[in-house]
Amino acid sequence: MKLTGAQALIKSLEHQGVEVIFGLPGGAILPVYDPILDSSIRHILVRHEQGAGHMAEGYSMATRKPGVAMVTSGPGATNIVTPLLNAYMDSTPLVVITGQVATASIGTDAFQECDITGISMGITKHNWLIKDANEIPQVIAEAFHVATTGRPGPVLVDLPKDISNATMEFYTPEPVSLAGFKQQIEPDASAVSQAAELILRAKKPVLYVGGGVIKSNGSAALKILVEQTSIPVVTTLMARGAFPDSHELNLGMPGMHGTYSAVIALQQSDLIVALGARFDDRVTGKISAFAPHAKIIHADIDPAEIGKVRKPDVVLLGECRRSIEELTRALTEKTAEANKDYKLPLELSQWHNTIKEWKNKYPLSYDRDAKDVLKPQYVIEELSKRQGEDTILAAGVGQHQMWASQYWQFNKPNTWINSGGAGTMGFAVPAAIGAKVGRPDKTVWAIDGDGCFQMTAQEIVTASAEQIPVKIAILNNAYLGMVRQWQHMFYEERYSEVYLSPDLPDYVKWAEAMGAVAFRVDTAEEVIPTIEKANEIDDRPVVIDFRTDVTERVFPMVPAGASNDEILVSAEHADSVIQ
Amino acid sequence: MESKNHHIVSALVENKSGVLARIAGLFARRGFNIYSLAVAPTNDPNLSRVTIVVDVEASLLSQVVNQLDKLINVVEIQELKPTDAVERELLLATVECSLSKRTEVIQIVTALGGEIVDVNLSGLTIEMSSSPDKLDALEELLSSYGIIKLQRTGRVALPRLTKESDTYTNQLKLA
Structure with a gap:
């Protein structure tokens, strides 16, 4: 069967059992977007390529299947570098396909050219630059094999535009055998x-x-x-x-x-x-x-x-x-x-x-009797209590992530989706969307910080457009909270460039503008009713702007570089130790 | 020149574009300086052998070797102890050499087992293939005459063959 390289790519992805591609088209990947119209694979059109990568990660972490993302050359490819790092650090199997300028133009500083195999070399398990359309079925088989075998991780396949347009005879690839890729499964x-x-x-x-x-x-x-x-x-x-x-x-x-x-x-x-x-x-x-x-x-x-x-x-x-x-x-x-x-x-x-x-x-503790302020831990506890064991939780990076990990009750694997090794702010919203795409049967919440939310919130547009009803709780303390915590403790409370404002942007208006239902919660009394309202909405994204206590810090804490024996169990303990 | 932190890494790799960059990248990432590097295809044209000499502590090196082993294109990799390896290196040096000194230089070169491969009125180009320490000795001797240009290939190495007696013992064990 004669196919174009582009058709061969999509057919190869179908053969791998791919159900969904997260992506955004552009010049060099254009040929591949045509056969997508005829494919059984669902394509989720993201608003920024970083979102495509994190969605593919969220999808993979929720389903234990490899995530697939597709973007164009140049800035499309560089925008997905952060998700590659994130997936590499957290051993998440991803197959990222990038368009590339035509082979004759490689190395000439052509429009939207970028050496993405060079850039991604250190943050992928392996990457391939395809130079002949006949390689496509075999390379795609190898890419999925490498991403999912042994310690999982991301791979990247760079596909020049002339190769997508070339014709080839489609074939079923040989079983993958890579001389330098050995895994020991059985322990000695x-x-x-x-x-x-x-x-x-x-x-x-x-x-x-x-x-x-x-x-x-x-x-x-x-x-x-x-x-x-x-x-x-x-x-x-x-x-x-x-x-x-x-x-x-x-x-x-x-x-x-x-x-x-x-x-x-x-x-x-x-x-x-x-x-x-x-x-x-x-x-x-x-x-x-x-x-x-x-x-x-x-x-x-x-x-x-x-x-x-x-x-x-x-x-x-x-x-x-x-x-x-x-x-x-x-x-x-x-x-x-x-x-x-x-x-x-x-x-x-x-x-x-x-x-x-x-x-x-020394149990986990916070001031449960606090008046006038909303404690972030309380919000998470109440959220967690109102979920089934199957609810998937995604988080960004920072204080809210640590509180989520501490106060949410996790009882099943693959229900916690967060950015560990890389510490990628902005991970939560797209990762939650990807998880919901992979597990539409489950409720998916994201707990996000206000700083994180501002990095990738535009993907709520994607969620609204594609009818992916995720729920997002912003723990809005108006600060880059974890950095503020370190400045509080180790820089004599000299707060440098961490203030974000509680209401700039207006999160409710912003979320509504992106097609979500949005609520604002200022007091502890409003927490439970608002969570209950959010839990009932299942046809569109929901965003809750929780205005939480600015001063709250994450404890226990082992200061960076200190021995674990020097653990600080509470704010009072920390303040008595650190003068 | 010869430092006690020198380690030899010998790798059998796929003969494909980009493989050297992947290998070098893992050293560069940790800020390890590659002291010398030799790459060429083996008797199997699909494979190349890479010999890398690197100046680093043994414990740090083994981490890099483990990472290198994970590269898809690296088929086989081992650290070679100089005592367990046969090492060779090739040196070419152009030396300033007036007619009056010529005999002297030629004598030194021949005594050490080198050869003269090019000559003109003002100088000589010398070739010598040997163990790295002998090349160091030659280089030192030649420097007093004035080295104009020098190129060493970096060492190539293979593990030493096991002693016949060892092989015999192994065969006995297997039997």
């Missing part, structure tokens, strides 16, 4: 055995659960392991929902703004079982002071993560879910051996009691 049996021995002998073990558990669909396996052993669990920012918050052994999020019990349990642990986590600096604090007495079992699919930050005692190289399952099996086997006095669940009552004391002494 003797390492599993050693890990099980360490677990059975541990007195103060912690399961340090990272995003790899969600990526590998390992939540069910994890629950079995926890119930088998009774080891307490901490779930990183990328792993919220991997293990239910309602479970008494879940200590919540570790790290810079983690719960006291999660941070200190890791710190005092004698065995950390890292499952698909990468010892990020936001988790470890000062690395030389991190969990000084802990032995480390590190389960990860990416060999480059092993020993990158902390040298492990046992390495489980392989798919996270498989490592968890194998641990469970090995633990059962070892306990059954007659000559050993191993016991399951482990005898950890002392450790459990210590942790319970920490939990009781």
Whole structure:
């Protein structure tokens, strides 16, 4: 069958099972937009290419399928660089297709030319510049294979305009075999055995659960392991929902703004079982002071993560879910051996009691009796209470994100969509839209900051036009709140360039102008009725402008570069320590 | 010149455009200076062998090697310890050399195993292929005559063959 390169591309995407492309056309990608009219694939026309990338990420994080975005050359391509970085840092499988100027014009500074394969080299797992239309089916097959195999991540395919217009004979691609692309799925049996021995002998073990558990669909396996052993669990920012918050052994999020019990349990642990986590600096604090007495079992699919930050005692190289399952099996086997006095669940009552004391002494807290001001934590708690377990929550980056992670009850995987490693402000609105496109059956909320909202709010137009009814709660404190918090604590309250104003823009008018229903909430009394109103709307986007307390800071907090032992549990504690 | 932080990385890579940029990019990102680099196709024209000498601490290097190994185009990669590798490098040097000094220079070059590959009334071009430390010695000797231009290829290296006895032992183990 003779096809144009453009037709071959769309057909190849159909063969990969692509249901939706987030994109925006332009000169160099024009040929590909023609066959889209005849394709079963839904195209969502975004208002800015960054939105296309984040929507594809949100779609992927909600569905566990690769997200696909398509943009034109030059500025179209550079506008999607931020989502590529974001997806690279958070291991989200994305296939981004960029138009390119005709092959004869490459390197001549042609109109809208950009070396996007060069630019994206360091923030993609791999990228391809297609130089022959005959390569298209094979390269697309390779692109999806690379994006979704092993540690997932973004890839980019750059398609020159003359290649889209050329004709080729369409074919079904060969099964992908790339000599330099090897994955170890099954963990080494003797390492599993050693890990099980360490677990059975541990007195103060912690399961340090990272995003790899969600990526590998390992939540069910994890629950079995926890119930088998009774080891307490901490779930990183990328792993919220991997293990239910309602479970008494879940200590919540570790790290810079983690719960006291999660941070200190890791710190005092004698065995950390890292499952698909990468010892990020936001988790470890000062690395030389991190969990000084802990032995480390590190389960990860990416060999480059092993020993990158902390040298492990046992390495489980392989798919996270498989490592968890194998641990469970090995633990059962070892306990059954007659000559050993191993016991399951482990005898950890002392450790459990210590942790319970920490939990009781230092729970997450804010001033619940505050009059006259609306506490952001209260808004999130009330929002969370009025959702089913299946509701998906997206967030931007900053204070609102940390409060969302702390106060929202996550009980299922793939219900929390946020920007972890890259810390991309403006992620929430487009990511929520992408999630809703992927899971139209679920309610999707975004919790956003006023600073973040202003970066990507125009995608609400996309949501209105495409009838994607997402709900957005802006925690509007009129500031770039996290930066303000740091200036408060570490720059002697010298606030530099962080004030945004509560009513410039007028968020209600702006949201309405973009086709959304919008509400403004100033007082605590209005919170519940307004959330209930928003929950009932299902035919268009909803935006609520919550005017929250300007002065509220995120606690607990481990100051940057400090040891986790120096955790500040509250504003009073912080102000007494930092003079 | 020869620093104790020199490490050799030997990689078998796909012979495709852009591969060198991907490899170099991973070093540049961490601010590691590539001391020398040699690339050429192998007996399989689809593959090239790259030998990189880099000046960096071993622990930092292993991170880069792990990252390099993740590149789709890198088929195989290993760090080579100088003691476990055969290394060679080629040097070309044009030396200022009046007729009166000519015999002296030629003697030095021949004594070290080099050759004269070009000559005119005022100078000589010398070629020598050897281990990097011998080339360092030659370079030092020639510098007193005045080196006008110098080019070294950067070292190429292959792992040393295992001793026959080791191979024999391995075979016994396998059997």
